[in-house]
Amino acid sequence: MKSKFKKNIMSTLGFNVLVMLVLFFQGVFTAKTLGAEGKGELAYIINVLNIIFLICGFGVRQTTSFLLRNRPKLKNEIWSSHYCFLYFSIFLGLIIFWVFSFFKIDSYYWLGMVIPISIYTNFKTSVFLLDNNINGINVCKFIIAVIPFSIFATLFIFGFDVSVYYYLISYTFAHILNLIYVTYCTESNYYLFKVSDNLRAKNTVFLKAFIKHCFLFGMPLVLFTFNFKLDYFFVEYLLGPSSLGIYSVSTSLAELTWAIPTVLSFVIFSEGLSKKGSQAFKIEIEKKAKLLSLVLVPAFILYSFILWKAIPLIYGNEFTLSVIPSIFLLPGALCIIIFNILHGEASSRGRSGDCILPLIFGLILNTIFNMIFIPYLGVIGASVSSSLSYFFSFMIYYRRYRKE
Template identity: 25%
Template sequence: MSTFIKDVLSVGVSKIFIIVFGLTTSIIVARVLGPEKNGIIAALLVYPSLFMSIGSLGIRQSTTYFLGKKIFSEDQIKTAITQIWLFTTVFSMAVCFVLMRYFSKSGENMWLVILALVPIPFALFNTYNSGIFLGKNEIGTFNKINWIPTLIVFIISAMLLLWFSFGISGYLIALIGGPVFISVILLFKNKFIKAFSFDYDWVIIKKMLSLGLIYAVALLVINLNYRIDVILLDNLSTAFETGIYSKGVSITEYLWQIPMLLSTVIFARSAVSKNDKAFSLKVAQLLRLSFLAIGVLALVMFLISKYIILLMYGEAFIGSVMVLNTLLPGVLLLTIFKVINMDLSGKGKPWVSLKAMIPALIINIILNIVFIPIYGAVGAAIASTISYSFAAILFVFFYSSETKIPITVMLKYKASDFLPIVQLLKKLKR
């Protein structure tokens, strides 16, 4: 457990950087551009965000699995990755262009659509690359791939929005800078530039895609559950309501950094674990601790939500308070899914999540269509909370069935749960 805690702390530092830089950027964008323009940005970025799930074809996850289990060599995987990346870049950009241009109210401005598309190839490249580091359990390097782009985005956003008043274009340009910077570094640092080849090994590509596609579909359905509200708000309501909703959601996403902190390490460790049952019991312990931590933070956030919104985004976003408060119960329950899902994904069983997420997505869509015309942003929050809660409860049963761990064992707190924290505090005192 000590090395696990070390990895968690390493990822934790990365998550702190992501939260600080991401939150500061969010504040700048909100205060400079206001609710309506923030709504336009949210509507433009929702499709590229979704296609980072399906466009990545689950290659990061399948890379981690095959490298962690030593099924293929690193060089073989790198070559396969570059060949898959060239195809997915073209596919993702083409489909995203059609969706943004013809299925979004915010896609009327061609310049903004192009700017929103440009980060896709670089973000995909970075995602593929990170799977190499996870498969080798090089958590430190994986962390840098995640937090350095947020720093670059923050710096460029501050310059273009505060000093040069570039508006929406300025922020979209900033979103290009982060992924491009990391891509250039990784191209040489990880020697990916030597991996480009026209000598195709179809056996490896087929195996990576066959497992990766399952990951991709699972990630797409999961992310659709997170993003469908923005898509439907864009079509059924106004840019103002979309902007109000996007800022309420953004705060809950930072709350999710805690389970994401754990899930990164869980996925990497699960992929190389020799004793699946013992590892799943550790994951259940981490679930109990993270649920408690997020429960306390969610309660505090609920009590001071008004002050958080006003301090960060200003009076113009006062409507985001109700959105935030409505989302918090669902966000808390979905913490369960976020932690334990990575265990099954690391074991090569990403399809299990679909059994919970597909019904939850259907519920989400129906409720959004019903509630958004009546309640706007708050209606979308109600739909999401119900959907998240349903998915989390359902997935507990599926996880218990797959791991052969009774639900009572999985969720019941024990005194031993807190021993790692006590040990860590003792070490910090020395």
């Protein structure tokens, strides 16, 4: 079991190093080809779509795998509830997209087809978590990250006048390809056309219990993402798309630092399910999180010095203003990394809801700080707001985690 855990970690690290590099080059390429305003528009649209996917997923994938692992005798009831959420989530996602289409994304109405595709694919990957198939999840992340950039860059090489429109076409194709891959890998365990049979097993009591678990697993993810993405809406509303393009470079560079360690939380969650609430596993993860933080502090200091020279050199002088916000985001990134690792272990013990109150507190703080700092400090104010909210959320959560 231990060797498989290490194998999953190494596999995840390998995949995500590659994904991280692709995302980095994608950020540089889109910044140079689209400019600050175009990059800001693209960041806003992708941000909206990701929030829709997150709200509509709402912890169903984790809940399904958690309950199937711990209550296998209720398999019919679990899948019945799962399918109920699938259809409701697709309907909800289309409604939210329709509302947003009246604002910034009316020119890209065809992106609505991505909503059901992504939600259905996300639900199907419950089978990956259940089988501890971390490679399957890694491949999904790889497809969504690599394919859009590959197609967009190819169009540029062949002389097309690349724009936000062409990138979003590539993004849509990546989701279709991901659907094909996941369907191929999970079809024997996940039958869409058996939904009607499963729904006959009516069990409202269990459905309520399923909803409760979805809330405990999903709410932390929603709150965490809202906290992370909230700045985008404030920056776009108060400063405009060009400033959002500059800030998106800062957040993407900060996100690179937590991309790999944070993805490990999925490995820890999957491994923790097999440990069934082992206290020894909790202690082991906490020790490794502390060790990781000691390694990351000097690494982040070095990274901040590199950013001073690297951003103007790589992205161009137009994005020089991204340097200081990137550095101010690093303390918050450290908090996010340790937070997610501990949360992955706690979720495997059914303690996912412990972080809800700390995250709500952080979200409220971030909202207040953004309204205060952004009008006076610009994009720097957004980065300061984020780091402060992450820090306070982490400190409150860690105090509670240690008492368990």
